[in-house]
Amino acid sequence: MDKQLISRGTSRTPLPRFMLWILPWVAMLGIGLYAIFLCLSKGLNQTNMDNRFSFGLWIYLDLTVIALGAGAFFTGFLLYILKRKELKAVINSAVTIGFICYSGAVAVLAVDVGQPLRAWFTFWHPNVHSMLAEVTFCITCYLIVLIIEYIPVVLKNRRIKNVPSMLVFEFELHKLMVVLAAVGTFLSFFHQGSLGGLYGVLVGRPFAFRPALGIWPTTFFLFIISAAAVGPSFILLTTWLTSKISRKQLVKPEVLQDLGKISGSILIFYIILKTVDTIFWINSVHALGFSPAGFFRIQEFGTWILFLEIVVLGLVPAILLLSNRVRQNTTLLVLSATLACAGIVLNRYVMTIQTLALPTLPFDQFLSYSPSWQEVATFLAVIAYGMLVYSFSFRYLTLFPQEREIQSV
Template sequence: MDSALIPEGVERCSFKRFTLGMIIPAALVIWGLYAAYLCWFKGLNQTNMNDSYGFALWIWADLAVIAVGGGAFFTGFLRYVVGKDELKNIINFAVLVGFCCYCSAMLILAIDIGQPLRGWFIFWHANVHSMLTEVAFCLSLYLTVLAIEYLPLLLENRKLDQVPFFHNLGHNMHEVMAVFAATGAFLSCFHQGSLGGVTGVLYGRPFGMREGIFIWPWTFFLYTWSAAACGPCFTMLSCKITEMITGKKLVKDNVYNLLAKISGWMLGTYIVAKIADTLWWAIVTVPTTGFTFMEFYNNSNNFHGLWILILEIGVCGLLPVAILVRKKWRENSSLFFTAILLAVIGVCVNRWVMVMQPMAMPVMTFDQWVLYLPSWQEWATTILPVAGGIIIIALSYRYLPVFPQERELNPVEKS
């Protein structure tokens, strides 16, 4: 019944099957919207956050989706600015995933503030010294860029493309996409960085505080770097999952290979920088605050033990680097999958640690470690954008020519 909307030359499942498949994510979205409604109308008492844990699951989810959404800007940067032409075969999908991620982030931010109707104060009454202001500005601008980058793909829908104006608009936008992509890359560098700055500048919180350059702490650069490294991994991961679900090969291996190689080297250099930063912090910064490195991991409620550092840097850092950098290993499909999965987990763990641990950790000597478990409302609203993203990706895949190589890889016999 929706066949007129489906791109030419490709095969899609029946509308019924598609609808059935969407039931679970749609239910999750409804559940999440109900939770969001509760948070908006009854207030943040619906969460399990408290005065020690003012930044919690949501902020982590925010940082995590933006980090993994970094695939859009970095792939765009490689494609349009550096000129890696092969990447045109995955750029649409990267933009799509990025767009979903950034929409998620905005949605979560809108729930996370105590007075949503005053949310615009962050723009109007902006305090330029606040990292959060920088985040809000860059985030919303970059979301606009992503929307602009996504628009031509939308216009390529078979029905829309028949309208001459839309066709021309899409065409023209392709022409200047490099400008938008460059702007997006510029914005991303700053907002990924400023997200890192959010905890990095907290000089009252020795765990969060990382010294750096000028107004930017090291976390500023590390966040940008890690997002550039792990974002494409998430794009590839999503792509692989889409391939699994659709049962079709959608992107050629040489594209994966190229992106994986770049990601591997990015991740490798990032991990080196991260280790250097951790060492500098542990050896130079921490003692000036009167702490010892191990105090940040000991005495805790085992929620933030040293294991988390090993997980982040070793298991989810060095290990995927090793796989992705070595040609033989990354060409092994299960190793490749493991590596990109670990890289994505790694960046999420990093964001978790940087948000949660500064909150949980006592700074005053007579203070105590705090444990926090999110309420169902927090879980639901965190799952909401994930489910929403799945729906958007599914719809886009179904009705838009997201994968340029799909027709070639999956030839359809004309009836």
């Protein structure tokens, strides 16, 4: 049965070995589901969040996975709208990763809110001025889009496509994929931006607050651009990792180099904007009467973090990725992509955790927060869920259409 599900012409590890591979992830998912059950039945007192650190690991996780999942929309945009045909080699994988990231994020959000049964109020009574309403609308829509985009990948499974209606549906849906890609790009633009705006609009948090360009704070645009920059890097990274783990060449090397080049050119653009934004921010908080250096006075969040974010994990990978010679070398290429991804992981960390840790009132103190095991387990459950979905997808679906051709040569 297992063999009947694996795409023709691709070889996969024997079933027992695959089971061994997924076992730890299933265990991780199980523990995480128990933690989620605790949080839903007993309330969020199971977490270490509090009234001062009201967003914690989960929101950070959401921001990060959604940023990394940006590869889905951006690859779709490049492939379907800008017709970069070579990206066809990774689009299925990108869609799967996008689907995993977004569905994981939404699942965690459902645990993170205190009254999940009332979450639909946002749709019925939306406050259009709220960045979170924008995020909710866009993420919900985009998750639906991603599900619809993921459906054809599933329907292409060897057994499923034998059913004529499934086959025809997939075929017809695929013809309209350009529409979905366009909608997805639009939605992604907005919610990546809104997630940035989430912090940028906080008047009460001078560390995160940014002046508005039009109706959105600058973080809105920075988040879009950074997500677009790092999305391809993450696809590159996951493709390389999958290839390493499965010990198979999945795409032609040019595809990875291409992804690196795209990533690098947007990243350099982002770093310039981020630098300009930082300079403006320093001036504006100074004008408010705050000492800009004061925000970086605590050791854990010293100025080194700014240097690390902008230079080491921003400028350096951007320059590396833009170099032809670096891209030819797989090790360097993957390393640069890793740095770029680490950069966005750090950026989202700073925006979420540092923003909350810094005091605002004169009698406040610096706050620390460490997640409870329930938070960590839930976090890991999302990782495990992603690994499982991706592992099964990789085994039974065609994530890398080039794989077969490469194998047959």
